[in-house]
Amino acid sequence: MASITIDSVAKSFGSFKALKDVSLTIADGEFVSLLGPSGCGKTTLLRIVAGLETETGGRIVIGDRTVNGLAPKDRGLAMVFQNYAVFPHMTVYENVAFGLRMQKADDARVKRQVEKAAGLLHIEAYLDRYPNKLSGGQRQRVAVARALAVEPQVLLMDEPLSNLDALLRLQMRTELKSVLQEAGTTTLYVTHDQTEAMGLSDRIAVMHDGRIEQVGEPVDIYSRPATRFVGGFMGNPPMNFIELPVEAGRVNIGAESHSLSGPVGSKIVLGLRGEDVERVSPEVGMAFKTAVSEPMGSHLLLTGTIADQPARVILPPTEKVRAGETIGLKLDADRLTWISPETGKALAA
Numbered sequence: 204m205a206s207i208t209i210d211s212v213a214k215s216f217g218s219f220k221a222l223k224d225v226s227l228t229i230a231d232g233e234f235v236s237l238l239g240p241s242g243c244g245k246t247t248l249l250r251i252v253a254g255l256e257t258e259t260g261g262r263i264v265i266g267d268r269t270v271n272g273l274a275p276k277d278r279g280l281a282m283v284f285q286n287y288a289v290f291p292h293m294t295v296y297e298n299v300a301f302g303l304r305m306q307k308a309d310d311a312r313v314k315r316q317v318e319k320a321a322g323l324l325h326i327e328a329y330l331d332r333y334p335n336k337l338s339g340g341q342r343q344r345v346a347v348a349r350a351l352a353v354e355p356q357v358l359l360m361d362e363p364l365s366n367l368d369a370l371l372r373l374q375m376r377t378e379l380k381s382v383l384q385e386a387g388t389t390t391l392y393v394t395h396d397q398t399e400a401m402g403l404s405d406r407i408a409v410m411h412d413g414r415i416e417q418v419g420e421p422v423d424i425y426s427r428p429a430t431r432f433v434g435g436f437m438g439n440p441p442m443n444f445i446e447l448p449v450e451a452g453r454v455n456i457g458a459e460s461h462s463l464s465g466p467v468g469s470k471i472v473l474g475l476r477g478e479d480v481e482r483v484s485p486e487v488g489m490a491f492k493t494a495v496s497e498p499m500g501s502h503l504l505l506t507g508t509i510a511d512q513p514a515r516v517i518l519p520p521t522e523k524v525r526a527g528e529t530i531g532l533k534l535d536a537d538r539l540t541w542i543s544p545e546t547g548k549a550l551a552a
């Protein structure tokens with residue numbers, strides 16, 4: 204069993220609270236991403252799990268062992284860090300072989316594993332080179348290969364693909380997912396790239412300001428954000444937020460009226476995904492005033508306003524809308540998020 208349990212972990216740097224009561228369990232074989240903006244505490248949390256940073260409070264359990272106080276090497280995990288340290292005095296081959304040599308693996312196993320990992324990361328051609336003769340992206344792939352070569356039960360990765368160009372990144376992402384799935388590796392993965400987190404993860408923990416704001420399967424987090432922050436962080440374009448008046452527990456959108464559950468004030472924020480709309484005539488739909496119309500090939504991206512508030516929506520690529528044109532939008536009632544303007548929290552569906 205190689206699950207990871209993070210139990211009420213806190214971390215202060217002086218008076219600054221970088222982590223505030225963070226709890227999260229990653230099941231055996233599960234892939235969980237920590238996703239959030241720069242400075243929210245992702246690396247700090249990963250370093251605490253690894254044993255490179257000491258928590259101010261809380262407990263870390265790996266498998267059935269509480270590992271607080273154990274040195275990183277005694278925690279039974281492999282890691283790839285943001286600043287991907289590779290050993291400059293070793294060839295790429297020896298860098299990738301490093302963990303296996305530490306395990307005293309025999310030469311045949313070292314060779315087999317190095318070749319496998321190098322193939323996966325497309326660094327076979329550089330095995331004899333020294334790291335100073337590699338680009339940043341190539342060095343980063345050496346660091347990932349080194350971690351995968353030992354076939355760890357638990358793998359921690361901090362933005363391991365950040366130095367790769369878009370195409371290679373996409374390719375690596377798919378390959379990483381397939382190899383980790385096959386090996387059943389328990390993985391905790393840090394990224395600020397929401398597409399990467401969506402694509403790779405069984406579950407995502409969205410972090411904000413030293414806390415986990417929501418944990419769930421990618422599609423649930425995307426479709427049912429618990430807070431305005433999560434809705435705005437996930438998705439490209441991000442979720443639209445439109446403040447609307449409430450009368451007797453109802454909101455009017457175009458010709459339609461939606462009833463809200465629970466106690467609500469005089470205003471509510473509608474969280475609307477850009478793709479959850481359908482074009483209808485302006486008389487029956489919610490009015491969208493187009494400022495910019497961008498044909499993106501796979502879709503038509505419109506930037507404009509709804510109820511005088513900025514919004515972006517997505518229509519099929521075959522639609523034609525001119526700048527300045529007002530169109531009608533029908534909303535998919537099942538996919539709307541209603542958010543309290545006071546608390547920023549979503550109302551229960």
Ligand SMILES: Nc1ncnc2c1ncn2[C@@H]1O[C@H](COP(=O)(O)OP(=O)(O)OP(=O)(O)O)[C@@H](O)[C@H]1O
Nearest residue numbers: 216219221239240241242243244245246247248395
């Ligand atoms: N050693 C330290 N001393 C003081 N403050 C620190 C230290 N390490 C991190 N911090 C602070 O803790 C907060 C969280 O940092 P962390 O590196 O975990 O962020 P992150 O989510 O990984 O961000 P990024 O996406 O930019 O890598 C930041 O405000 C950072 O300035």
Ligand SMILES: [Mg+2]
Nearest residue numbers: 245246247285
């Ligand atoms: Mg970081």
